Amino acid sequence: QVQLQESGPGLVKTSETLSLTCTVSGDSISSYYWSWIRQPPGKGLEWIGYIYSSGSTNYNPSLKSRVTISVDTSKNQFSLKLTSVTAADTAVYYCARDAYNTHFDFWGQGILVTVSS
Amino acid sequence: QSALTQPRSVSGSPGQSVTISCTGTSSNIGVYDYVSWYQQHPVKAPKLMIYDVTKRPSGVPDRFSGSKSGNTASLTISGLQAEDEADYYCCSFAGSYTMVFGGGTKLTVL
Numbered sequence: 001q002v003q004l005q006e007s008g009p010g011l012v013k014t015s016e017t018l019s020l021t022c023t024v025s026g027d028s029i030s031s032y033y034w035s036w037i038r039q040p041p042g043k044g045l046e047w048i049g050y051i052y053s054s055g056s057t058n059y060n061p062s063l064k065s066r067v068t069i070s071v072d073t074s075k076n077q078f079s080l081k082l083t084s085v086t087a088a089d090t091a092v093y094y095c096a097r098d099a100y101n102t103h104f105d106f107w108g109q110g111i112l113v114t115v116s117s
Numbered sequence: 118q119s120a121l122t123q124p125r126s127v128s129g130s131p132g133q134s135v136t137i138s139c140t141g142t143s144s145n146i147g148v149y150d151y152v153s154w155y156q157q158h159p160v161k162a163p164k165l166m167i168y169d170v171t172k173r174p175s176g177v178p179d180r181f182s183g184s185k186s187g188n189t190a191s192l193t194i195s196g197l198q199a200e201d202e203a204d205y206y207c208c209s210f211a212g213s214y215t216m217v218f219g220g221g222t223k224l225t226v227l
Contacts (some may be wrong), residue, residue, distance in 0.1 A: 042219060044220045045206050094162060100213055104163070104208070108162065
């Protein structure tokens with residue numbers, strides 16, 4: 001069974017960089033696409049972007065200028081960096097397996113990141 | 118990249134059927150058969166219920182079904198049960214290797 005686990009700081013200061021890591025177990029990261037998705041408190045889901053094991057990426061156009069997703073196949077992990085954060089970036093951040101870039105079949109439990117000065 | 122449009126809420130009694138709509142455009146739902154649906158209970162991660170418009174992952178009851186017509190996709194839940202009460206989100210491939218979600222629908226089982 002595929003399992004994903006997000007990790008990283010739960011509090012980030014305004015204008016700084018949010019950094020999260022997703023550790024994958026039960027499957028090799030060298031298959032499928034892997035995505036980050038976020039959900040502001042009380043609101044809906046927003047796709048942030050994906051990475052393939054080759055390092056190929058694609059991002060939500062609304063966040064593209066601030067987002068970088070990278071992969072470390074040796075550790076079976078992929079990571080998210082979001083720069084110049086504001087309170088609007090406060091959300092639960094999920095990592096998910098992105099099956100053939102068409103749907104998300106396994107999800108992490110999510111991690112709440114609060115942006116505050 | 119505009120979000121897909123879903124009703125804010127729907128409701129039904131146990132045993133009844135409910136349908137949740139998800140309206141997109143000719144740039145996403147209208148042109149790709151890559152619509153998926155997710156169930157989210159409070160403080161839980163979303164769970165995949167339907168993918169590729171009509172397919173159910175292993176373990177999802179056949180009470181859940183999906184369909185699509187033009188720019189609108191639908192999730193139908195038949196034989197409503199108390200545990201079906203949750204938020205439901207649709208999602209579609211939107212071209213250029215991007216994905217877009219709906220705003221979510223709260224299902225209340227009366």
